[in-house]
Amino acid sequence: MNASQAKSYVTKGIKGRHSLGNGLYLRVTKKNVAYWVVRYSINGMRREITLSRFDALSLARANLRAAEIKLDIQEGIDPLIEKEREKSGHLIIVNDLAEDWFRECDMRLKNPQIPRQVYRDYIQPSLGKHAIKKVTALDVRNAIKRITAKGATTRANDALMYCKQLFGHGIKLGLIEINPAAAFKNADAGGQEQSRTRALSLEEIEHTLGVMRSNPDQFARENYLAVLLLITLGVRKSELVEARWQEFDLTKGIWSLPKERSKTGVAISIPLSKQVLAWLDELKVRANFSEYVLPNRRASKRFGHISPDTLNVAISKLFKDGKLKIDHFTVHDLRRTCRSLLASLKVPSHVAERCLNHKLRGVEGIYDRYDYFDERREALIKVAECVHSLDAINP
Numbered sequence: 001m002n003a004s005q006a007k008s009y010v011t012k013g014i015k016g017r018h019s020l021g022n023g024l025y026l027r028v029t030k031k032n033v034a035y036w037v038v039r040y041s042i043n044g045m046r047r048e049i050t051l052s053r054f055d056a057l058s059l060a061r062a063n064l065r066a067a068e069i070k071l072d073i074q075e076g077i078d079p080l081i082e083k084e085r086e087k088s089g090h091l092i093i094v095n096d097l098a099e100d101w102f103r104e105c106d107m108r109l110k111n112p113q114i115p116r117q118v119y120r121d122y123i124q125p126s127l128g129k130h131a132i133k134k135v136t137a138l139d140v141r142n143a144i145k146r147i148t149a150k151g152a153t154t155r156a157n158d159a160l161m162y163c164k165q166l167f168g169h170g171i172k173l174g175l176i177e178i179n180p181a182a183a184f185k186n187a188d189a190g191g192q193e194q195s196r197t198r199a200l201s202l203e204e205i206e207h208t209l210g211v212m213r214s215n216p217d218q219f220a221r222e223n224y225l226a227v228l229l230l231i232t233l234g235v236r237k238s239e240l241v242e243a244r245w246q247e248f249d250l251t252k253g254i255w256s257l258p259k260e261r262s263k264t265g266v267a268i269s270i271p272l273s274k275q276v277l278a279w280l281d282e283l284k285v286r287a288n289f290s291e292y293v294l295p296n297r298r299a300s301k302r303f304g305h306i307s308p309d310t311l312n313v314a315i316s317k318l319f320k321d322g323k324l325k326i327d328h329f330t331v332h333d334l335r336r337t338c339r340s341l342l343a344s345l346k347v348p349s350h351v352a353e354r355c356l357n358h359k360l361r362g363v364e365g366i367y368d369r370y371d372y373f374d375e376r377r378e379a380l381i382k383v384a385e386c387v388h389s390l391d392a393i394n395p
Contacts, residue, residue, distance in 0.1 A: 003059040010034040010054055024066040026054065036062040038069050042078050043130075049079050076129050091175060094135060094166075095128045101169040111265050115162050117238060121308045122147050122159045123166075132175050135167070140181045144189045150309050151316055151330075153190030160189040198333040199340040204326045205231065206390045211323050218321070222286055222306075223314050225279045226294060227334065228391060232276055232384045234338030234356045236263060237331045241305055243293040245284065250277055257357075268357050271377035273384035341386060347379040355379055 006026050009018055017037070018026045027050075028034045034054035040047055051057060051065050069079050081092055091097050098119055105112040126143035127135060140163055147156040163181035170176045200208065212219040212227065229240055239261055248255050255270040262268060272280070280293070287295050292305040311331045318324045335356065342352035354372045 006054070006059055020059070020063070022063065022066050023070060024062055036065075038066045038079075040069060040073050040079075042073050042076075047078070047080055049083065078129065078131075081129075081131055091170075091173070092131060093128070094130050094132055095124065097132050097170050097173075097175065098124070098128070098166060100173070101166050104169065111263060113260060113265070114263065115165075118155065118158045118162050119166070122152070122155055123163060127163075132170055135176075135180050137180045137183060140184065141188070144184070148190060151312060152309065156190035157186050160184055160186070196330075196333065196336070198327070198329050199336040200231075200326075200329060200333065202386070202390065205337065205387065207326060208324060209391055211318060215318065215323060218317055218323075219314050220297070222283065222294060222297070223311055225283055226311060228279055228387060229276065230331065230334040231338055231341075232273070232387050233270060233380065234335050234342075234383075235270070236335060237311065238308065239263075241294055241308055241311075243305075244291050245287070245293060246291070248272075248280065248293075250280060250284075253277055262357060264357055266357075269371070269373060271373060271380055273377075273381045275384040275388040276380075338383060341383050342379055345379070345382045345386070347382070348375075351375045351379055 006018070006020065009026060009028055010032075013028065013032045015028050015030060015032075018028070020026060023038050023040055025037045025039060026034060027037050036051040036054060036057055038049050038051060040049075049069070051062055057065075072079055072082075091100060102112065102116055102119075105115050109115070123143060126146055127139060130139060140160075143163075144156050144160055147159055160181060164179060164184075167176065167179040167181055171179055209224075209227075212224050216224075226240060229235075230237065233240075233255075235257075239257060242261060243255075243257075247257065250272075253272040253274075255272055257268050257270060259265055259267040283293055287293065290304070294306045296303050296306050315324075315329070315331065319328055339352060339356055342355060343349075347355070351372050355376050
């Protein structure tokens with residue numbers, strides 16, 4: 001239908017909804033008033049949004065706006081919800097509620113970055129763009145199941161806990177009357193958590209590195225280098241996955257981890273051995289000018305860096321295919337492995353704890369403000385030499 005044909009429908013007063021393609025319709029009312037409308041489907045629902053009166057918007061502009069709406073829908077953005085948000089300025093979708101809840105977390109929590117990270121990585125992808133009042137217990141269950149399906153049982157429990165707090169905040173604000181997450185227990189998510197003690201022995205590290213090197217189609221070189229760094233530096237997965245090159249001084253051999261990304265909420269300077277610097281140099285070439293040390297290798301609007309699940313999923317596939325012939329381990333166990341290596345190398349406990357950016361306990365933690373940078377450098381060099389010797393076997 002062209003502009004002349006559309007105008008004839010209005011002039012002749014032909015009532016009804018007339019399709020122009022691409023979801024765009026001309027709707028002529030019983031009172032002979034015409035509007036441009038766009039019909040679309042999102043989250044299994046058929047919806048319609050009015051763009052403008054017929055005489056206030058040209059067909060070309062209406063077609064352009066319809067195309068923009070289609071692109072928004074592909075990104076999961078509901079134009080009706082966005083229109084309501086702009087008009088009312090109130091909290092409409094779960095992302096709005098989360099931002100308000102984060103402000104409360106900032107005031108009452110010692111480490112507010114933790115619920116932010118769990119929400120961003122595990123809750124937002126499933127629930128973030130849902131209207132607050134429309135979220136059901138089934139939606140929460142489906143979101144939690146998506147997390148457990150990836151084997152992230154601890155994170156499933158965390159996500160459930162924060163969902164309860166988040167929607168409890170919604171009740172407090174009078175936005176909803178029932179908490180859709182309230183009825184669920186840990187048994188419905190990741191189950192009862194057991195304290196993990198898994199740490200890889202030298203023989204297991206050698207076997208693991210060999211299997212990873214032998215299966216580059218399943219375990220990318222970037223993932224392999226990330227594993228070396230996690231074992232050697234003992235940092236948390238999120239600290240490495242989200243790392244930006246601006247945090248590194250490769251000339252001085254120092255990684256300045258900012259307090260915003262540190263679980264302890266305190267910045268720390270991490271010394272880098274020559275082996276670690278070589279691995280980072282390779283990653284920088286592979287990063288191809290990305291700001292991230294481990295950039296996402298697929299187009300993604302969620303992360304500029306690799307997904308938080310990437311390494312665990314890749315490791316799980318090697319176990320599933322029977323290629324890793326040792327007891328199962330996760331990425332977090334690599335941090336415990338680093339701590340065990342430090343102990344085996346006779347590194348004093350207080351230095352090893354600072355290598356892992358743990359706060360010293362008790363009176364020692366209150367009065368001992370020394371950072372042990374030189375001692376940590378010496379300790380991490382020993383670990384790097386040990387791991388590098390295993391990496392060099394059958395390269």
